[in-house]
Amino acid sequence: MSLAGQLYKLQQLDLELQEKQRELSEVENQLSDNNALVAAESQLASQKEQLEDARKKQKSSEWELEDLQEKVRQIDSKLYSGKTKDPKELINLEKEVKGLKSQIRTKEDALLGLMGQVEEIEAKVKTTAEEVERLKREWEQRQETFKPKKGEIETVLTELRGDRDELARQINSEAFNIYERIKLTRGQAVVKVERGRCLGCHITVPTSQWQKAKAGDLIQCNNCSRILYLE
């Protein structure tokens, strides 16, 4: 095989390596991307905190209501036991009961509101918990699918690297360095000549040049410096 032919083959291996490397990073992204799950889990945690808060508020509102009801019961028993005879005191006690009952009504309304809030947050927690479960299953499925795929790609990459190393060892080091340098600046270092034109820059290659390239000399395009390859 001519030197340009070897470099052309090296380039093909490099392109395959690049492609496999790209596939590998895609698969690795799929394996590590758990952003949606993490976000849903943190949403669930904050909704659970909200729920706990709302339940505490509900509980303390219930206790306050019980206290007020207990007070009413105590005054009622005073009022109806017949022990209190003083009319003035009786009037005051009745006033007090009236005030307490109005407080109870306000408290009951507030309690209903709090119970509504608790129910609302409970529904949210349920929905988010289901979403977390769904995302967890999806993530596990993705692991199952992409882990073997990652292994396959890594095997191919190892083989390709082996092939490339072996070929690179056979190539004259000066030519290899030229190849690497052009690859850095131009991407594609070796190009075919078709109908007398360099396929890298589409400029006509002088006949003497491509004839030398065909004969096996390492010839670079006068215009773009790429290595010319003729089969």
Ligand SMILES: [Zn+2]
């Ligand atoms: Zn060119």
